[in-house]
Amino acid sequence: MSLVALVLFLVAVGSASAELTDDCLACMCYVSSQGCQMPSPVCTAAGVCGPWGITQPYWLDGGELMDDFYECVADWQCNEDTVRAYMDKYVPSPDATCEDYARTHVGGPFGQDADYATEYWYAVKDCLDFGFFTPPP
Known part of the structure; x- marks a missing residue:
């Protein structure tokens, strides 16, 4: 019986994705909004929000939290929860790094290798390396 439990545990651990760290998330926020601030207005004319x-x-893709896009993007916790849910959906690797999360965040599930995703990652990496971020409220 314990062998079955061990096998189930190993399967569960092997299928788990790596955790998106608070530092990585904070730097993604820092780069996305020039200092991790709630923008005013909350959305740009291009529909980029929060x-x-x-x-x-x-x-x-992040789960339609709060059932209203504009309410969610104006709420700090809903923003963070949406990003975490999006990452859970599109970065399933147990070996994922902050680079994987950052590239997916800005490039989407199919644009991680785009030039703009690379530029975004370098900005996130600078934030991590030099401690530019302040964790969101």
């Missing part, structure tokens, strides 16, 4: 710069399709 401190993590999420769009409506991103919010949909």
